[in-house]
Amino acid sequence: MPDIKHFDPDAALETVVRLFWRQGVASTGIQDVVTATGINRSSLYATFGGKQELYLAALRRYLELRSQPMFRRLAEDERGLPAISEFFGALIEARCSGEYARWGCMVSNAHAGAENSDPEVRAVLDRHHQELRDAMYASLVTAGRQGQLSAGADPGASADLLALLAYGVNLRSRAGADAATLRRTVAAALDSIGVRAAA
Amino acid sequence: MPDIKHFDPDAALETVVRLFWRQGVASTGIQDVVTATGINRSSLYATFGGKQELYLAALRRYLELRSQPMFRRLAEDERGLPAISEFFGALIEARCSGEYARWGCMVSNAHAGAENSDPEVRAVLDRHHQELRDAMYASLVTAGRQGQLSAGADPGASADLLALLAYGVNLRSRAGADAATLRRTVAAALDSIGVRAAA
DNA sequence: ACCATCCTGAAATGAGGATTCCAAGATACT
DNA sequence: AGTATCTTGGAATCCTCATTTCAGGATGGT
Numbered sequence: 001m002p003d004i005k006h007f008d009p010d011a012a013l014e015t016v017v018r019l020f021w022r023q024g025v026a027s028t029g030i031q032d033v034v035t036a037t038g039i040n041r042s043s044l045y046a047t048f049g050g051k052q053e054l055y056l057a058a059l060r061r062y063l064e065l066r067s068q069p070m071f072r073r074l075a076e077d078e079r080g081l082p083a084i085s086e087f088f089g090a091l092i093e094a095r096c097s098g099e100y101a102r103w104g105c106m107v108s109n110a111h112a113g114a115e116n117s118d119p120e121v122r123a124v125l126d127r128h129h130q131e132l133r134d135a136m137y138a139s140l141v142t143a144g145r146q147g148q149l150s151a152g153a154d155p156g157a158s159a160d161l162l163a164l165l166a167y168g169v170n171l172r173s174r175a176g177a178d179a180a181t182l183r184r185t186v187a188a189a190l191d192s193i194g195v196r197a198a199a
Numbered sequence: 200m201p202d203i204k205h206f207d208p209d210a211a212l213e214t215v216v217r218l219f220w221r222q223g224v225a226s227t228g229i230q231d232v233v234t235a236t237g238i239n240r241s242s243l244y245a246t247f248g249g250k251q252e253l254y255l256a257a258l259r260r261y262l263e264l265r266s267q268p269m270f271r272r273l274a275e276d277e278r279g280l281p282a283i284s285e286f287f288g289a290l291i292e293a294r295c296s297g298e299y300a301r302w303g304c305m306v307s308n309a310h311a312g313a314e315n316s317d318p319e320v321r322a323v324l325d326r327h328h329q330e331l332r333d334a335m336y337a338s339l340v341t342a343g344r345q346g347q348l349s350a351g352a353d354p355g356a357s358a359d360l361l362a363l364l365a366y367g368v369n370l371r372s373r374a375g376a377d378a379a380t381l382r383r384t385v386a387a388a389l390d391s392i393g394v395r396a397a398a
Numbered sequence: 399a400c401c402a403t404c405c406t407g408a409a410a411t412g413a414g415g416a417t418t419c420c421a422a423g424a425t426a427c428t
Numbered sequence: 429a430g431t432a433t434c435t436t437g438g439a440a441t442c443c444t445c446a447t448t449t450c451a452g453g454a455t456g457g458t
Contacts, residue, residue, distance in 0.1 A: 002404035003455045026225035027313035030446060040406055041447085051446065104311060111370045112303060112311035114226040125374045150391075157387030164384060167370045168363025171310040175324045185363060188356030192349075192391040201434035202424045229416060239437055240417085250416065 009047055012037045017058045021106040025055045025115050055115065059124050062106040067128055075135040080143030081194050084136065084162065088186040091166065095173035096182070104174030108167050133163040143194070150195050158193050165189055208246055211236045216257045220305040224254045224314050254314065258323050261305040266327055274334040279342030280393045283335065283361065287385040290365065294372035295381070303373030307366050332362040342393070349394050357392050364388055 015037045019028050030051060034041055048054040070087065077083030094100060107128045115121050137159035143149055149158075169182055214236045218227050229250060233240055247253040269286065276282030293299060306327045314320050336358035342348055348357075368381055 001402060001456055001458095003453080004405080006405070006454090024225065024311070024313050026223065029444075031444080040408085042406060042408090042449090045447070046405075108370060109311040111374050112223070112308040114223050116374055122374060129371065129374075129376075152390065154387060157383055158391075160380060160384035161364070161388050161391075164367025164371060165360070165363055166367075168366040171307060171366045171370060172328065172363065175310050175315055175321060175328075177328075181359060184356055185359035188353060189360050191351065192357075192360075200426055200432060202426090203435080205424090205435070228414075230414080239435090241419090241436060241438085244417070245435075 005043070005047070007037070007039050007043065012039055013048075013057060013061055016054060017062050017106070020055055020058050021062065021100075021109070022103050024109060024113055025051075026113060052118070056118075056120055056124075059106065059110060059121065063124055063128055067105075067107060068131065071131050071135040075138040077139060078142055080139065080146045080148045081190060083139050084143070085186070085190055087139075088166070088169070088190075089183070091169060092173070092179050092182045092186070095170060096177075096179035102174055102176060105167075105170035108170035109174070111167070112171075129163065132166060133159050136162045140193075148194050150193065153193050161193075162189065204242070204246070206236075206238050206242065211238055212247075212256060212260055215253060216261050216305070219254055219257050220261065220299075220308070221302050223308060223312055224250075225312060251317070255317075255319055255323070258305065258309060258320065262323055262327055266304075266306060267330065270330050270334040274337040276338060277341060279338065279345045279347045280389060282338050283342070284385070284389055286338075287365070287368070287389075288382070290368060291372070291378050291381045291385070294369060295376075295378035301373055301375060304366075304369035307369035308373070310366070311370075328362065331365060332358050335361045339392075347393050349392065352392050361388065361392075 016033055019032055019036055023032075030041065030044070033039075033044065033054070037044070039047075044054075048057060070090070074083055074087045077086075095104065096102070107125060110116055110121060110125060116125060137155055140149070140153075140155040140158055140162075144153075144155055149155070165186065169177075169186070173179075173182065215232055218231055218235055222231075229240065229243070232238075232243065232253070236243070238246075243253075247256055269289070273282055273286045276285075294303065295301070306324060309315055309320060309324060315324060336354055339348070339352075339354040339357055339361075343352075343354055348354070364385065368376075368385070372378075372381065
């Protein structure tokens with residue numbers, strides 16, 4: 001009976017993700033969204049609700065479609081330290097070159113803004129951190145099983161360390177950090193965790 | 200001949216630092232500044248210029264009065280690894296409890312926002328990073344002179360790593376990260392750099 | 399062909415944003 | 429005391445913000 005939507009909500013939300021990702025929620029107006037998506041204001045509000053709900057939907061989409069696939073791949077990779085090395089390699093590549101260069105990570109960016117005081121946003125942030133850390137942990141346990149870890153290394157603390165390192169990479173890359181330096185830093189971190197010359 | 204200022208620009212700027220630090224520049228209005236400082240709009244603009252100049256002045260003040268003293272203390276401390284450990288201890292303490300708990304670091308926060316596209320802001324960010332890294336490096340060289348570093352450790356790469364770790368601590372603490380976990384993570388990082396049981 | 403139902407476009411709303419203007423007040427030197 | 433010079437308070441400006449409203453258009457089941 002009713003009329004049908006004249007646009008694809010999924011494609012629209014992807015466009016919104018990129019807007020909020022690059023500029024942050026506080027610096028992005030609804031007008032920017034209207035212009036970028038080509039959707040009318042009314043349809044926008046009818047489909048997604050207000051700006052806060054739109055941001056939340058975009059943040060959740062980022063977590064699900066951008067972060068979690070990387071986490072899963074890392075956690076399920078059976079190679080141990082090389083998997084972690086590859087994870088960081090891909091991260092630095094994505095942060096420093098290509099379409100999203102210098103955008104940082106949408107979730108990391110959310111940590112620093114005023115949006116993190118919203119409980120629902122905070123929940124996404126915590127979930128992101130938990131899953132990142134857990135993926136690191138799983139990969140480190142795999143590495144340990146294969147004798148890749150140095151004697152004193154604690155997988156739990158190392159997972160925390162590597163997770164925090166990822167946030168550091170995300171932040172500094174947004175301000176123009178050199179990819180080669182970031183790679184060298186990550187290599188040193190992995191080298192200090194693993195048995196010498198394992199990474 | 201002229202009338203004299205009826206307020207203390209230095210105290211006012213300190214108030215502004217705290218506003219921008221906590222809420223970010225995009226979420227802080229000039230009205231907020233007027234209310235918090237008690238200064239009139241006209242005097243504000245006559246003294247500091249517009250919002251962007253005010254933010255820059257606040258950011259530079261933060262770097263000079265909050266960051267640099269910590270960096271200097273670290274660089275000049277002759278104890279080596281214990282100095283680095285103490286630096287992170289004080290950092291985590293400041294980020295997780297007391298007056299500025301959950302505010303993060305104003306410079307780290309600036310990395311994630313849209314303000315980082317301003318070249319003058321970017322310059323402050325780069326300067327902050329350079330000085331943080333250099334202080335770490337100096338302290339690591341001191342540690343190396345005293346035989347506190349493990350055989351394969353490279354002071355340069357380790358300095359990069361610890362600097363990025365600090366950004367991670369700043370970010371995650373703003374989203375409510377547990378102080379004990381952060382301490383444990385830092386301890387593990389230092390442990391992996393130093394000779395066993397040195398930190 | 400009808401019509402209830404939803405979608406769309408553009409304008410309207412009202413709050414809040416940064417910035418400027420100006421009259422009135424305060425200052426310190428002559 | 430007079431006056432040039434600066435500060436101050438508060439209103440005024442103009443723009444952008446998020447959100448709502450509503451008339452008209454499109455849809456698909458009957």
